[in-house]
Amino acid sequence: MTYRSFSIIPNLNENLISNRFNKMDNLFSRITGEQPLSENPNYNLIQLDKYNYELSVSVPGYKKEELEVSIINNRLNINSKSKKEKEKETKKINWIHQGILKNNFSISFKLEHKIKIKYANLKHGILNLSFFYDLPDQEKPKKISINEEHDHKCNI
Numbered sequence: 001m002t003y004r005s006f007s008i009i010p011n012l013n014e015n016l017i018s019n020r021f022n023k024m025d026n027l028f029s030r031i032t033g034e035q036p037l038s039e040n041p042n043y044n045l046i047q048l049d050k051y052n053y054e055l056s057v058s059v060p061g062y063k064k065e066e067l068e069v070s071i072i073n074n075r076l077n078i079n080s081k082s083k084k085e086k087e088k089e090t091k092k093i094n095w096i097h098q099g100i101l102k103n104n105f106s107i108s109f110k111l112e113h114k115i116k117i118k119y120a121n122l123k124h125g126i127l128n129l130s131f132f133y134d135l136p137d138q139e140k141p142k143k144i145s146i147n148e149e150h151d152h153k154c155n156i
Helices: 016-032 084-090
Strands: 002-004 043-047 052-058 067-072 075-080 106-110 115-123 126-133
Touching: 067 115, 067 126, 075 126
Parallel strands: 002 106
Antiparallel strands: 043 052, 052 126, 067 075, 075 106, 115 126
């Protein structure tokens, strides 16, 4: 399972550095047996306002039955459960090139606060999650009013 924090660092998929990173990542993954980071889906995170966010995850070819979204202990988890093996057994396809793979994946985001999901939609290969931080009242910023007193004498 891969754990990622929300990041504002841009994705460098189309340049030389990224290509070398992906090759190194795949090499270390073969050695360690872990899933390469590059095989996890790409995502965008947008902060709509102080508490509201939208997460879009690229999951081309997946059906809603093959995706699972859960929140456990301030961790947002998105998992796939592809039926790839069953499809291979029932259909004999002669692939010339297969660039769009439906690999099982699991991505997880550690969150600072509890969140509540407003909705989760899957459309055109993009999983959109709209959520907001559910801060307890004691953690929300509070403005304290200051009163000005008049006509009182101070004895110093």
